[in-house]
Amino acid sequence: MHDQLKIGIDIHGVIDAYPERFKKLTAVLVAGGAQVHIVTGSRRDKNIDIMLAKHEITFTHYFSIVDYLVSTGKDVTWKNGKPYADETAWNNAKRDYCQSQNIDLMIDDSAIYRDTFHDISTTYLHLISKL
Numbered sequence: 001m002h003d004q005l006k007i008g009i010d011i012h013g014v015i016d017a018y019p020e021r022f023k024k025l026t027a028v029l030v031a032g033g034a035q036v037h038i039v040t041g042s043r044r045d046k047n048i049d050i051m052l053a054k055h056e057i058t059f060t061h062y063f064s065i066v067d068y069l070v071s072t073g074k075d076v077t078w079k080n081g082k083p084y085a086d087e088t089a090w091n092n093a094k095r096d097y098c099q100s101q102n103i104d105l106m107i108d109d110s111a112i113y114r115d116t117f118h119d120i121s122t123t124y125l126h127l128i129s130k131l
């Protein structure tokens with residue numbers, strides 16, 4: 001077991017849907033000693049950094065499904081700027097990361113990812129966006 005609280009937070013449909021709330025939440029979490037892991041599909045590029053900075057999101061770690069799949073030798077192809085990869089590998093990537101990092105709570109808007117978390121200890125908080 002670990003003592004430090006570890007929170008995973010998705011970007012699309014979560015941080016970008018409620019940036020003011022996640023600004024406040026991530027600030028108090030990190031100030032209180034928790035780890036905040038951004039857990040998203042996107043690579044951490046300039047646009048992502050600009051968006052996170054603009055919304056003043058505080059985080060300690062960043063996980064990208066694309067980078068993870070590339071690092072594990074999976075094929076990732078790009079069409080019109082969007083990444084495509086093996087669907088099962090893609091859909092399990094957040095689960096694998098949360099399991100490996102002992103994430104306590106994962107906040108995400110995807111029902112597809114939610115269904116991959118049943119057999120790990122991370123609690124999946126399924127955010128239902130009003131947007």
Ligand SMILES: [Mg+2]
Nearest residue numbers: 010012013109
């Ligand atoms: Mg999402």
